[in-house]
Amino acid sequence: MESNKNYKILITGGAGFIGSHVVRRFVTSYPEYTIVNLDKLTYAGNLENLCDVEKMPNYQFIKGDITNVTFINSLFNNHEFDAVIHLAAESHVDRSILDPSSFVTTNVFGTVNLLNAALAIWKDHFDNKLFYHISTDEVYGSLSDSAYFTETTSYDPKSPYSASKAGSDHFVRAYENTYALPIVISNCSNNYGPYQFPEKLVPLMIHNIRNNKLLPVYGKGENIRDWLYVKDHAAAIDHVFHRGRKGETYNIGGFNEWKNIDIVRLLCGIMDDKLHRPSGTSEKLIEFVKDRPGHDMRYAIDATKISNELKWNTSVTFEQGLEITVEWYLENKAWLDRVTSGAYKTYYDNQYKNR
Ligand code: NAD
Ligand code: TYD
DSSP, X not given: OOSSSOOEEEEETTTSHHHHHHHXXXXXXXXXXXXXXXXXXXXXXXXXXXXXXTTOTTEEEEEOOTTOHHHHHHHHHHSOOSEEEEOOSOOOHHHHHHOHHHHIIIIIIHHXXXXXXXXXXXXXXXXXXXXXXXXXXGGGOOOOSXXXXXXXXXXXXXXXXXXXXXXXXXHHHHHHHHHOOOEEEEEEOEEESTTOOTTSHHHHHHHHHHTTOOEEEETTSOOEEEEEEHHHHHHHHHHHHHHOOTTOEEEEOOSOEEEHHHHHHHHHHHHHHHTTOOTTTGGGGEEEEOOOTTOOOBOOBOOHHHHHHHOOOOSSOHHHHHHHHHHHHHHTHHHHXXXXXXXXXXXXXXXXXXX
């Protein structure tokens, strides 16, 4: 998409973790754009994540469900969207193991519902229109050797979450192939940073360390993830949106692989320091628990294409990003306390009771 236009952009899932960073970046960097944030506000969606931009004149929030056909059609009829950046999803692997169907409904059907609405409204006038689908590296499956996921790696999803994201990616590509809908897809590695819901590894460990709770490491902690600071992902999304070639896939990652146990130990050290606890205090909280069923061993992204073609690169090292993240969670204790009250407790007790 060319910049300097008065685009109206629909961002779905903008009240979630990554979505809130994308909304903030677009609202503040492009005052000429109108950003409409559509979010159902599930347990993972939180308007507090956006209180610094909610009064901006080029920002609008709409509460709604991407799976509601009538609602989505009338939304597209009432707004002349030039583009969609689609992030709304059920996003947590452990929850997908407990309840796969809701992942099919939101991630597959919700995406198809948006594709249908965009197609109907844009019809054959596809100039300067874009459906940008945000996906994950987990669609490629699990690596056991030193290989990397590239844009041509075959899909081999292994969890209900990754299967549902793979399904949504296939539909997005099918709409390009069948109807010439202008699309682009990016597949990113694990994100961390401010505003992440504490069901995911990094904020869960920060929350538990702060509260002197056990740190549940699945299996032997040997599984490897490739970590990216969330603001670098938002910057990559900006690059793909403005400079990506239509129909293409871009893998996003920071060449930053870590074993889970090493991250947990690193976090323990940072937290001991910040909380003025004697070195080694938090590590004593580590507990190896029953492994996740079908736990993918390793993810690793080859981000050469986006780096060479779109000139995107990371802006912080992992150590810097983690330090900023820990500081943010310590300074935003009230945010963390609020999101971990109520339904979070039920989820946590259920998820970790037999581990
Ligand atoms: P998140 O769970 O923090 O946020 C998801 C948002 O979607 C929430 O605000 C939620 O309210 C909203 N939502 C859920 N169902 C909805 C529905 N039916 N209608 C409207 N809104 C709905 O997720 P996240 O971590 O910010 O991930 C965002 C996207 O990025 C997802 O598509 C995810 O698959 C993808 N992704 C995430 C990561 C990661 O590490 N978190 C990595 C790569 C890709
Ligand atoms: P997670 O943050 O759930 O992301 P994903 O499963 O999408 O990669 O988990 C990251 C890694 O941390 C993954 O290998 C599972 C592991 N993990 C634990 O060991 N303990 C936990 O309590 C959680 C939530 C995750």
